[in-house]
Amino acid sequence: MSTVDDPRTIEFDVRTDEMLVNMGPQHPSTHGVLRLVLRTDGEIVSEVTPHLGYLHRCAEKIGENLTPRQFIPYTDRMDYLAGMNMNLGWALAIEKLMKYEPPEKGRHLRVIISEMGRIASHLVGMGAYGLDLGTFSPFLYAFRERERILDLFEEVCGARLTYSYITVGGATADLPPGWLEKCEAFLTQLEPIIVEYHTLLTTNSIFIKRTAGIGVMSAATAIDYGTSGPVLRGSGVDHDLRRDGEEIYTAMYDGYAFEVIVEKNGHYPKDHQYPAVPMEAILGDCWHRFYVRMLEVMQSIDLVRQGIDRYSRASGNYGEPMKLNQKLPKGEVYLETEAPRGQMGFYIVSNGEAIPWRARARSSSFCNLSVTSELCRDCLIADVPAIVGSLDIVMGEIDR
Amino acid sequence: MSEPTLVDQLKQKFGAAITGANLENVDPWIEVAPESIVAVCKYLRDEPSLAFDYCNSVTAVDYVHTDEKKAAKSEWQPHLEVVYHLFSMQHKHSLVLKVMLSRWKNDEAGELPEIDSVAHVWRTADWHERECYDLFGIHFIGHPNLRRILCPEDWVGHPLRKDYEMPLEYHGIRGR
Numbered sequence: 001m002s003t004v005d006d007p008r009t010i011e012f013d014v015r016t017d018e019m020l021v022n023m024g025p026q027h028p029s030t031h032g033v034l035r036l037v038l039r040t041d042g043e044i045v046s047e048v049t050p051h052l053g054y055l056h057r058c059a060e061k062i063g064e065n066l067t068p069r070q071f072i073p074y075t076d077r078m079d080y081l082a083g084m085n086m087n088l089g090w091a092l093a094i095e096k097l098m099k100y101e102p103p104e105k106g107r108h109l110r111v112i113i114s115e116m117g118r119i120a121s122h123l124v125g126m127g128a129y130g131l132d133l134g135t136f137s138p139f140l141y142a143f144r145e146r147e148r149i150l151d152l153f154e155e156v157c158g159a160r161l162t163y164s165y166i167t168v169g170g171a172t173a174d175l176p177p178g179w180l181e182k183c184e185a186f187l188t189q190l191e192p193i194i195v196e197y198h199t200l201l202t203t204n205s206i207f208i209k210r211t212a213g214i215g216v217m218s219a220a221t222a223i224d225y226g227t228s229g230p231v232l233r234g235s236g237v238d239h240d241l242r243r244d245g246e247e248i249y250t251a252m253y254d255g256y257a258f259e260v261i262v263e264k265n266g267h268y269p270k271d272h273q274y275p276a277v278p279m280e281a282i283l284g285d286c287w288h289r290f291y292v293r294m295l296e297v298m299q300s301i302d303l304v305r306q307g308i309d310r311y312s313r314a315s316g317n318y319g320e321p322m323k324l325n326q327k328l329p330k331g332e333v334y335l336e337t338e339a340p341r342g343q344m345g346f347y348i349v350s351n352g353e354a355i356p357w358r359a360r361a362r363s364s365s366f367c368n369l370s371v372t373s374e375l376c377r378d379c380l381i382a383d384v385p386a387i388v389g390s391l392d393i394v395m396g397e398i399d400r
Numbered sequence: 401m402s403e404p405t406l407v408d409q410l411k412q413k414f415g416a417a418i419t420g421a422n423l424e425n426v427d428p429w430i431e432v433a434p435e436s437i438v439a440v441c442k443y444l445r446d447e448p449s450l451a452f453d454y455c456n457s458v459t460a461v462d463y464v465h466t467d468e469k470k471a472a473k474s475e476w477q478p479h480l481e482v483v484y485h486l487f488s489m490q491h492k493h494s495l496v497l498k499v500m501l502s503r504w505k506n507d508e509a510g511e512l513p514e515i516d517s518v519a520h521v522w523r524t525a526d527w528h529e530r531e532c533y534d535l536f537g538i539h540f541i542g543h544p545n546l547r548r549i550l551c552p553e554d555w556v557g558h559p560l561r562k563d564y565e566m567p568l569e570y571h572g573i574r575g576r
Binding site: 052053056058060061096097099223224225226237241244331332333334336343345347349357358359363366367370372399400 | 425426427429452453455456457459461462483486489492493496522523524526527535548549550551552559560
């Protein structure tokens with residue numbers, strides 16, 4: 001005969017122990033090779049310690065031994081999901097040092113290419129986030145569309161991942177004939193599909209349960225930790241370098257119509273076209289970060305269309321790539337651009353030679369990741385992948 | 401905000417702690433004495449007209465020539481620079497601060513130069529200072545967790561120093 005009648009008697013004797021759980025570096029939801037050490041008490045995580053550096057190649061040291069154009073392929077390998085945007089950041093920083101202004105046609109070409117890169121990158125971000133939360137199909141759909149962008153990029157520069165296309169002075173080649181029509185056709189096809197993605201994830205009740213109200217980050221924390229991109233805007237901070245950046249960068253978007261994707265008084269810009277923010281979502285949670293990314297895809301489609309229009313009307317050249325061993329003027333510059341994952345900054349010190357004295361890369365994901373331990377305090381183990389995934393990190397850029 | 405007035409304003413407030421400025425460079429910078437960096441940073445963050453609440457990056461530059469011929473002709477003495485890039489979300493303006501350090505503390509090779517940490521002023525600086533410690537060998541006093549971040553914990557040397565030599569071997573992996 002059992003001596004226990006009341007289940008509470010059993011629980012009376014149970015004690016919980018703290019445990020260290022190692023997650024990664026080969027864990028699928030760590031987006032590459034990130035190792036997280038979780039201090040847990042039962043299902044509750046009390047502390048998360050990220051360990052990085054598994055992909056560290058000291059790209060900054062390599063940059064001190066190569067001329068700016070030789071370094072372009074290395075920038076591809078930083079954020080390898082948005083190689084075009086990395087090329088652009090580095091090219092603009094060198095151009096700022098050289099006080100070079102790309103011609104109008106090159107400017108619009110860069111807008112088209114970098115916004116297409118943003119769409120491709122956000123599609124992976126969306127698909128992979130679905131994977132993190134245990135749904136496989138959005139990933140397949142996202143990759144289906146991304147493939148088509150990669151096809152377009154392949155036609156432009158011959159590469160599908162490490163493009164080295166945008167370079168100091170302009171681009172390595174002009175857009176091939178007939179490319180703009182193909183791009184336009186792709187956008188027309190993509191636009192209605194985004195609505196399907198919203199049905200698959202954004203408004204999916206399981207998805208909302210897993211993300212809404214999880215990993216809430218206040219605007220003050222987001223600024224204090226130096227986060228940027230959708231992570232910062234997801235916390236309601238109205239800041240986008242395409243509008244607020246330095247002149248050399250904002251000049252690229254001169255005359256383009258766009259609104260910064262950020263919540264104002266409970267609404268996103270032009271949000272009548274999109275699903276409503278669910279009741280459970282709190283500004284700064286995983287759901288908002290994801291939603292900002294999804295809206296940015298729509299915004300980028302719009303920007304590419306404007307770019308195509310302007311590019312086809314612009315006359316003249318797309319720019320002249322600088323000579324491989326051209327000497328740089330003396331001085332130092334720092335320039336940040338709005339890459340898909342946030343503000344990618346390059347700091348270049350030149351002593352007047354062809355090779356920079358110092359080439360520093362400020363990574364956006366690096367700062368975005370540093371907030372993990374703050375967001376994961378006292379959350380459930382199952383929420384850790386949801387939070388880390390919502391930051392949409394790329395380890396190649398963090399470890400450089 | 402204009403740089404010359406800001407330099408005057410800071411000089412009035414901190415006197416000799418503002419050791420210089422370069423306003424001709426593309427991005428003008430202000431030089432701060434190492435012992436005053438925290439006070440200056442706190443002022444820049446908390447003064448409402450400046451409000452530098454966002455720290456973009458903390459990094460360093462090593463100035464030393466490994467080539468003796470170049471060293472003889474050099475315009476500068478060997479030193480380290482710690483560079484802070486700041487931004488204000490409210491006013492959308494930016495600023496560059498620099499601190500000059502000697503390459504080694506008391507010029508004894510191997511003794512890491514020291515500077516106060518600003519990790520409690522901006523949390524961004526936490527990881528950025530760890531990176532500086534890792535790659536440049538700068539000791540940030542008062543940092544909450546000054547460990548290597550990109551290199552393995554048992555790595556020897558600081559790779560972004562100009563006189564760093566790649567190890568021949570690391571745990572059985574051939575270096576050069």
